[in-house]
Every structure is written in C-alpha cells, then in structure tokens.
Amino acid sequence: MPELPEVESVVQDLRPELIGKIIRNVDILLPRIIQNDAEYFLQNVVCQEIVDVCRRGKYILIVLKNGKTMVVHLRMTGALMFLPKHQKNEETHLRVSFDLDEGSQLLYSDTRTFGTIQIISEQSEIPSLFSLGPEPLEDSFHGDYLYSQLHSRQSSVKSILLNQEIIAGLGNIYVDESLFRAKIRPSRLGGTIKKSEAVRLSLAIKETISQALGEGGTTFRDYRNGKGEKGSFQDHLYVYGRGNQPCIKCGSPISKIKIAGRGTHYCVKCQK
DNA sequence: ATAGATTCCTGGCTGC
C-alpha cells in the first residue's frame, strides 16, 4: 500500500528520467482509471513536455509544459514505472502506458484498479488534494499542532491520523508503526491524548517516515518503486502485519483488532 | 457538523 515514503521513492526515481521528455502517445487500456473525459485528457497530455515531477501527500504530480498537471494516485496497488528503450514490458496488470521519446515508456500498472489519473489546471479541482494537511516532515507539523488537532476530537487517534486533512501521507502501516513507537494505543480517543504524548507522537511519526524513506518504503505485498524494485522497511516493522507474533520490545503477543474499518496492530503491554 | 459505514476491485489465503 503506497503511503508517503513509497510515493516519494517513486517520485525520486521518476523525476530524472521524465523531466524534459515529451509524451508522444497514450494507450488507455482501462478507461475508468482516467478521471477526465478521455478526449480532453489526450488533448492536454499528448505532445506535452514533462517539466517537473513532485509529490504532495500520496499524490504524484506530473507538471506539463502547458501549465496543466497530471495527478496520479496509486491507492492500493497502483505502480508508476519508467521503462527505458529496448526494455520489454512484462506488466501483467498494465492499465495505461505513455510513449515517451526514443522508445522509452511510462507505465501505470494496477492490480485492484483503485488508482486514478487526472489532468487538472488548479489543485482545487481535486478537493482531497487541495485540503491536505501538513507534510509530516515539514516544520509546520509539530507537537503543538498535533495536540490542537487531537484535543478537539472524540474519535480514535488511529482514525484521526488516517485523516489526510490533518496530516498528509500516512496510511495504515505508518499509523500503526508510529503509535507503537509513541507507546500510544490506537483506540485512545483524540481528546484523551496529553500534550506530552502528542509531542512524542509527532516525533515518532517524523522518525518512522524518515527511516522508511531511507529504506525505500515498505513492500508488504505489491509495492514497487519507479524502477520496479521493492522497498526494505518491511524488515523494520514492529507491529504491522505481526498479529499474534511476539512484540519485539516485550515479547507479549501483538493484538490485531479493527478500528475505523482498518486492520490495527498494537502491543497491549507497550502501548497505553 | 461530525463521525461511522459502505463501496469500489482482484489476488492470496483459509478452511472444509
């Protein structure tokens, strides 16, 4: 499941390959991935030069010379990969392919097909992109900010951290891992989190995301970076996907429950 | 206004 570190890895891999290339042709194999009218999409993408590739939250932003931006969201199983010339495409779930210069390609592959691609002129055309909260590694995300957001809410801290309007880029894996590192139970209501705990949590989020970025993200099942390679943060997970296995810190079995409709992993002994 | 439930989708896993 691509979250901030995975999406950032993809962007870093793609940026040097894509900048300066021109999209010569687009092959839409699964039309519902494209959120625009297909005709409009093609008119605004074909023959355009890619001038920048960046990220905001879990969104990939491919900026074109005509001022429009092609926004890609990978959702569950999407993968955006650069395929150099003369290299054979072996994707089994290819949904959209972009022909670039000299026979190279940009491939969008997606098993469960939840991902989306949309061409926009303004960020406000995608409300969930426009209303994203702060990036966890920016200075504007800190303990005071997190405390102010948690304090006024009566839902679980797990669901609050999954809310992209409060903090951008976290998903199920990094929320569970950050809460373990901060020693906070995911079921705690936002309003019960003390200032000191919010500070600890904000630091745990920054630490978890930074470390995952350094490991090239987590490949739990499907994730691949912009070169089609796996990440390695799955070797450093404390709780995610470890239900019933012994806690790495204390040895007691990791609990797996459901919160906000998501599988939630935590240690009853380490997290209060 | 706010939060919880439902929906989309396919492959992998479980258990009979």
Next chain:
DNA sequence: TGCAGCCAGGAATCTA
C-alpha cells in the same frame, strides 16, 4: 487437491 468465501484498504459517497 479443489474451491467457496473471506480479507486487504484509500478515499468518495452515503447514513446517522
């Protein structure tokens, strides 16, 4: 061994 049925989850949409 085979296969039905369950489970995974980001975010839009619906419901309470």
